[in-house]
Amino acid sequence: MLFGTSSTVGKSNSSFSDNKFRRVVFFSNCKINIGLYITGKRQDGYHNLETIFFPVPVYDVLELHAADQTDITILGQSIPGAKAENIILKAWQLLKNDFPALPNVHFYLLKNIPTGAGLGAGSANGAFALIALNKKFQLNLNTEKLLAYALALGSDCPFFILNQPCFASGRGEVLELVDIDLSAYKLVIVNPGVHVSTPWAFSQIQARIPAIQLKQTISRPVATWKECIKNDFEEAVIKAHPELAALKQNLYQQGADFAIMSGSGSTFFALFRKEVEINFSFPDHYFVKTVSLSLK
Secondary structure, eight states: TOOOOTTTTSSOOOOOOSSSOOEEEEEEEEEEEEEEEEEEEOTTTTEEEEEEEEEEEEEEEEEEOOOOSSSEEEEEEEOSSSSGGOOHHHHHHHHHHHTTOOOOEEEEEEEEEEESSSOOHHHHHHHHHHHHHHHHHHHOOOOHHHHHHHHHTTHHHHHHHOOSSSEEEEETEEEEOOEEEEETEEEEEEEEEEOOOOOHHHEEEEEOOSOHHHHHTTTOGGGGGHHOOOBBHHHHHHOTTTTTHHHHHHHHHOOEEEEEEEESSOEEEEEEEEOOOOOOOOTTTTTEEEEEOOOO
């Protein structure tokens, strides 16, 4: 039975001590961007940015089975695009190129997190596929090597190798661990199901250097963040989708200390003090999750 109990299931994603192929399960979390500034256009076509990546305990489920041919079955929410272009299969192929003996694997992905939502779920799936294959088949890749493979998959992927709060710069791959204590807060994630094209979003903004670097502003009290932490994509996305302004206003009306769009949207998240009672009435098709934040 898929996604059931087995001796190798657990969020700890522990190492394996034998080479016998058994069904294994990994839990692939998402992230939020606490602020996002696009600081310049690069010669390689990418953009330089500054952001804080923060891991969020909302999960997709990735399961590996022995197979005669490498393939993937996607359950839950759909993923646009051809199956052959799935980042999980790309992660397997990336390792297969360097480790020809890597066995075929059938991946099963239970997709709980919305795609194209600014939560990095696709990037996380690719990164966790690398982690899973490395551990299951004892490839002995250290963190530095996993980070290099992850960057080959996408700019956000290296973060999920570390999976700790990070200040990110460059195209998102230059990572510096930061200490952020949000244990007094609960996090509310709201995705309205509005698709935002990332290339379009980049075309709508002017690169700028923030007056104060995010590494400094996050040291201030969370209740002051709304005055000094911004997402460069947010204004253009709200202009194109005015209903998102009401979504953000609703979060503040409910008592949020801080609310902002994540990534290039359209997900918004808000930080509420744990003692604050909230009662949302979002439309049924909205994806809404409330989680506690104990990470530092």
